[in-house]
Amino acid sequence: MSRYILGVTGASGAIYAIRTAMHLKRLGHGVSLIVTKPGRDVVDFEGQNALFDYAEKVFNIDDFFAECASGSADYAGMAVVPCSMGTLGRIAAGTSDNLLVRSADVCLKERRHLVIVPREMPYSLIHIENMERVTRAGAVIIPAxxxxxxxxxxIEDLVDTVVAKVLKHLDALGNNENIVPGWNSFSAK
Ligand SMILES: Cc1cc2nc3c(=O)[nH]c(=O)nc-3n(C[C@H](O)[C@H](O)[C@H](O)COP(=O)(O)O)c2cc1C
Structure with a gap:
């Protein structure tokens, strides 16, 4: 089984984060959690503090000594769920100015999975250009x-339709494994 970094920001949709963490753990993977300061506020406001129960490790957002700040740590990849437009912009600009953004930067440079679940609407051109930039660098954008x-x-069933895509693009699912019924279960009529 693999180890993944889960970055959580101050965008709405903490339920996406907790469902991602829960399924990764249930599938036998290790979850290292990095939550921004606004992320902690929104997780609390949206009543999803149980998120922390699914983490093997929780790193401080300012701790650049944490293992995930280095490409030598054996992580299979990272998901940023949900991703604010602020953090998206910082990843796109390569600022590496907090541990979450640095860890995403490491995944890009090491050519590891980086899945970003942006949450905003509508998008400005700046948001769209930042999504283009990280996609060109190797990230996969999976909108909520x-x-x-x-x-x-x-609501959990609905959220899991997004989480299923995140898990698939992290290579966190086994062969023929899924957390929601695939389209082939419905289309074969
Ligand atoms: C309740 C709440 C919901 C928010 N939802 C969003 C959102 O969906 N998308 C977004 O980009 N920012 C949202 N924000 C604003 C971000 O929290 C803010 O831009 C913050 O600076 C993001 O910081 P971070 O990227 O370090 O987590 C929200 C803020 C609050 C208080």
Whole structure:
């Protein structure tokens, strides 16, 4: 099993973070958590503090001595869930000015998985250009755009349609494994 970094920012949608952490742990992976200061406020405001229960390690946002600040640490990749437009801009600009942004920068330079789940609407041209820039550098943008064809019955079911994509692009799922029914379960009529 692998180790992943989960970055959580001050964008709305902390439920996406907790579901990602929960599924990674359930699948047997280790989760190293980095939460920005606004991220902690929003996680608390949205009632998702149980997020921290799923982490193997929690790193301080200012701790550049943490292992994930270095390319030598054996992480399989990183997801930023949800990703604010501020953090997206910092990753796109390569500022490396906090541990989350530095860890994302490390994933890009080491050619490891970097999945970014932006949460904003509508997007400005600046947001779109930043998404283009990180995509060109190797990141995968997975917007918080849930699908409805699997007929989700709860908010968690709906959120998991996004989390399933995140897990797939992190290579965190085994062969033929998924957390929501795939399209082939519905299209074969
Ligand atoms: C309740 C709440 C919801 C927010 N939602 C978003 C959002 O969906 N997207 C976004 O880009 N910023 C959002 N913000 C603003 C960010 O928290 C703010 O820009 C912050 O500086 C982001 O910092 P970070 O990227 O270091 O976490 C929200 C703020 C609050 C208080």
């Amino acid at each position: 755009s849930p699908q409805f064809y699997s007929r989700p019955q709860t």
